[in-house]
Amino acid sequence: MKKRSSLLKMVTLAMFVAMGVVISPILRVEGMCPMAHLINITCAVFMGPGYAFLCALLIGIIRMAFMGIPPLALTGAVFGAALSGIFYKLSKGKIIAAVLGEIIGTGIIGAIVSYPVMTYLWGREELTLFFYVPSFIMGTLIGGSIALVLLLHLKATGVLTKIQNSLKDEDRKEKAA
Template sequence: MDSKVNVKKLTILSVMIALDFVLSPIFRIEGMAPMSSVLNVTAAVLMGPWYALVMAIVCACLRMMLLGIPPLAFTGAVFGAFLAGLCYLTYRKNWMAVIGEIFGTGVLGSLASYPVMVWYTGTHNQLFWFVFTPKFFGGAISGSIIAYLLLLKLSKTKQFKDIQKLFFK
């Protein structure tokens, strides 16, 4: 029985990774990835912090390798996904996942991007600490609001609740 549950969890995680990878570049505004925030919040509420974190890491790596996106794909996604999941796990409220995503991506992710981009570009005189914050914050807010509206409907469905039961026992 446990192996059947694990296969279901990995299948759902794989579908979330595929959705994130396909949708993020389609609805991307330069420097902002609101669809990544939509999927981070949805994954956090659906699967919890650890699976949301895995999804964000895998998607970031895929985006960097296959789409040529700089390391901002990594710093922009992992903090928000994990904090959204942690906030949801703690309070079991969809809006808390939204707060976790906005703070994780908009603040922590943007600040973590500065040293990463200094290393990546080899220059620091053209960058300053908050250079990424407005775009990351804008993408996180818009994507999180969309996710919240999506979750209002999804949370009422039997299928969504059944999937949540697999991850939150």
């Protein structure tokens, strides 16, 4: 059964990465990528902080390698994805905590980390420390709102619990029983 669980996790992660790569450049506003935040939060709630971080990292690397996106694809995603999962776990399953983690992680931490990356590695000297904060916050609020509505609906219908249970390790299920 452990192989089945691992395969399901890999397939689910691959689907999140594929969706993130495809919809992020299509459904975006200049300087904002709200669908990336939707993916980060949803992946964090479904699979946890480690998988959400890995998902954001893979999406960023693929977008940078094949779409010519600057390093913002990484700095603007990985902190929010990880914090979203951590806040969700610490709050014992509160979806709003996952959204808040994304807003703090991407909107503030990721935006500030983007400044030295874009200034020193990308050569953009006209930037200030908080240059990316407004657009990153707006993007996380848009994507976070969509994720909140989606996940609350899934929770109300019981689908969220079914998805989360199907993605849990078989070993943990046996210990809980």
